[in-house]
Amino acid sequence: MNAFSRAGSLLSLVLALALAAAPPAHAQQQQQDAANDDGSPLTLEAIHASDAFYPSSFQSGKWAADAEGPVITYIESEKAQDEDRAQPVTHLIRYNLDTGEREQLIDGATLTPPGVDHPLVIEDYEYGPDRERLLLFTDAERVWRYKTKGYYYLYDLETGRLTPLTERKAGFQKFAKLSPGGDRAAFVRGRNLFAVDLSTMEETQLTFDGSEGQIINGTFDWVYEEEFGLRDGWRWSPGGDYIAFFKLDESQTRDFALTNFRTRYPSYKRFRYPKAGEENSEVKIGVIDMSAVEPGNDAGPGEPSIQYFDTGTWSADYDSEDERYEYIARMGWTPDPNGHAEGGAQVWMVRLNRDQNRLGLLYGDPEQAGSGGGVRPVLTEHEDSYIDVSGAKINYLDEGNHFVFASETSGYRHLYLHDAQTGERVRPITGGDWEVTDFEGIDREAGRAYVTGTKERSIERHLYRVPFAAEASAGEATRVTERGGTHSVNMSPGQDYFIDDFSAADTPPITTLHATPSGERLKVLEGNDDLRERLDDMPLPEPEFTQVPGAGQYDLNAYLVKPTDFDPSKQYPLLVYVYGGPGVQTVMNRWGGPRELWHKYLADELDMVVTSVDNRGTGGRGKA
Secondary structure (H helix, E strand, O other): OOHHHHHHHHHHHHHHHHHHHOOOHHHHHHHHHHHHHOOOOOOHHHHHOOOOOOOOOOOOOEEOOOOOOOEEEEEEEEOOOOOOOOOOEEEEEEEEOOOOOEEEEEOHHHOOOOOOOOOOOEEEEEEOOOOOEEEEEEEEEEEOOEEEEEEEEEEEOOOOOEEEOOOHHHOOEEEEEEOOOOOEEEEEEOOEEEEEEOOOOEEEEOOOOOOOOOEEEOOOOHHHHHHHOOOOOEEEOOOOOEEEEEEEEOOOOOEEEEEEOOOOOOEEEEEEOOOOOOOOOEEEEEEEEHHHOOOOOOOOOOOOOEEEOOOOOOOOOOOOHHHOOOEEEEEEEOOOOOOOOOOOOOEEEEEEOOOOOEEEEEEEOOOOOOOOOOEEEEEEEEOOOOOOOOOOOEEEOOOOOEEEEEEOOOOOOEEEEEEOOOOOEEEEOOOOOOOEEEEEEEEOOOOEEEEEEOOOOOOOEEEEEEEOOOOOOOOOOEEOOOOOOEEEEEEOOOOOEEEEEEEEOOEEEEEEEEEOOOOOEEEEEEOOHHHHHHHHOOOOOOOEEEEEEOOOOOEEEEEEEOOOOOOOOOOOOEEEEOOOOOOOOOOOOOOOHHHHHHHHHHHHHOOOEEEEEOOOOOOOOOOO
16 A cells, blocks of 8 residues: 555545544534533633633732842733723732732832823833832833844832833843942844943943854754743843853855745745754853943954853864864853952853753853863763753752752752852752752751652652751752642742742642741632532533553553543543643643633533543653
C-alpha cells in the first residue's frame, strides 16, 4: 500500500470513529433543547461565549518596600467619564491587605501631559530609590506576545509633575529603568541603548550599531523570547557605574514569512527565524562604563566606553565546534559586598551549548572586559539530557557571599547553596524524590528557606519551609499550605507574609493572605463565593486522578471525566485530550476553567468519557 492509500485509509478510520462517537445532529439539538428546558446553565454558550463561569481575580500588585505589615501598591482601572474614549482611567493605589485601608497615590485623571490628548493609562511603574519619584510606562503595544514597547514618564509624588523621559516622536521605548542612585535612566529604542541624565533631561545614545536584520542591543530576537523567556536584555550595576547588555547578531539567520489568515486577503509579517539545524543569532555580553560616556554624545560607533567579554559564543571567540557554547541564557550582576567600591560587583553569565546539556556559569570583571581576560568559569554542569534554565535557576543572596542554584543532577530539581566567589557547592538546601518548582526566598534570621514544590503529589503545588542551617544534608521540608490542590505564592520581601492563589479541580480560585512561618490565614482577599455556590448546585462529574503504566518503570499521570450516571458495563466514546509538550502538565489538581467545563459538558450532555495523560517530560516528576 502506498503512502497516499495509507493516508486515505487512516483518514477514513478517523472520520468513522468521529461519526460513531458523535450523536446525530438532531440528537445534539435535542440535548441542547433539553438542557435549556431544564434551565441548566452548562451549555456551550455559557462555557465559551459568556462570563458565567469566569472567576473573579484579586487585584494583585507589588509589595511596598517601605511599609510595615502586608501593604501593596497596585493599578486600579475605572471606566473613563468621556463616552468617546475607549481607554480607562488608571490610578495608583496603596492598599493594606490586613486592615483594608486604601490610599490613592496617583489620580489617573490628572495624567495628561503636554502634546497628548488623553490621560495616560498606567501599564506599569517603578519607584525610584528615594521613593519620591516613579517611572510610569504607558501607551504600550505588543512585541510578539507581550506589551513591551511604549512610552515612559517620570512622576513626582509631591508635586504631581509629569515629565516625559524622552520625546515621543523619536519612537517607542522599551525596558526603561532608573539607576540605583536615581540620577539617570536608560532604555532601548529600536535596537540601541540610550541614557538620560535626570537633572538636565539630556539624552545620550550609548550603542550605535543596532539595525534590522543585523545587530540587536539590549533586547532579543524571537528565538530568545520563545525558548528562554528573555525580552529585557540589559542591567544596571549595583552602583550604577556600568550597564551590562546582551548583543545579538542575527545576520546569519534567514527571513521567515508569517501568514495572517484573519484578514480578507492574507497579510505577511517577516522576521528572522532560524529553523532546526540552521545558525542561531550570535550573542555576547557588553559592558558600558558610564563614567566614560560623554553627555549628549553622537559620535557614533567605536566608543571606548563599551567593552565585550570573551564568552566563547561569538564567531571570533571559539576555536573548536565541539566545545562551542552557542547561547547565553541568563545574565545579571552579583551583589557588591564592598558597598559599590572598586573591585566589587561582577557580571554573571549562564551559557549553554546548542544541545543545552552543558552549562557554564561565568564571572566577568567590568574593569577588565575587552582586554582578553576578565572572564573566569565559576561552575559547570553536564547532563545527559536537556538542562532547564527557566524559573529560579540562580539566585544571589543579599549578603553577597553565596548563591542558590537549582540543579537536576539528583534526578529531581533541587536547590543547592554555593560559594559566590569560587562557585563550589556548600550544601544541599532541599532533597528527596520530589521537585522544587519555585524558590520563594530565605529568612536568614529565622534560619528558614521557602520553596514551592511537589512533595505531596506531582499534580499539586504547595509551599514548604526548609531549615536553612549549616548541616551538610538537606533539612526536612515542612508543608505550609493546607488544602490539596495548586498553590501559587507571592512572598513578601521580608518573608513575613504571603498571598496564596489556590485552586483545585473542584474549586475555582481563592486568594488569601497568610502569615509565616505557620501559614495562618489572615484574610480572604477573593473567595469567588457566588461561582462556587453556582457550581455546588450543579451535579457535575469531577475528574478522577489516576496513573497508567508507561514504558519501562514509569507510571504516567492521568485523569478521567465520566458521565455522572456512568455504567461500567456499557461502552462509551472516548476523547483523549493531549498537549504533549515539554514542561506543561495537563493533569493537575487545579481549576481548569472553560476547558475543564467543556470536558464535563461532553461527559454529561454527550455521554462520553474524557481523559488526558501526561507523557514523560511534562514536568513536576523529575527526569521521569
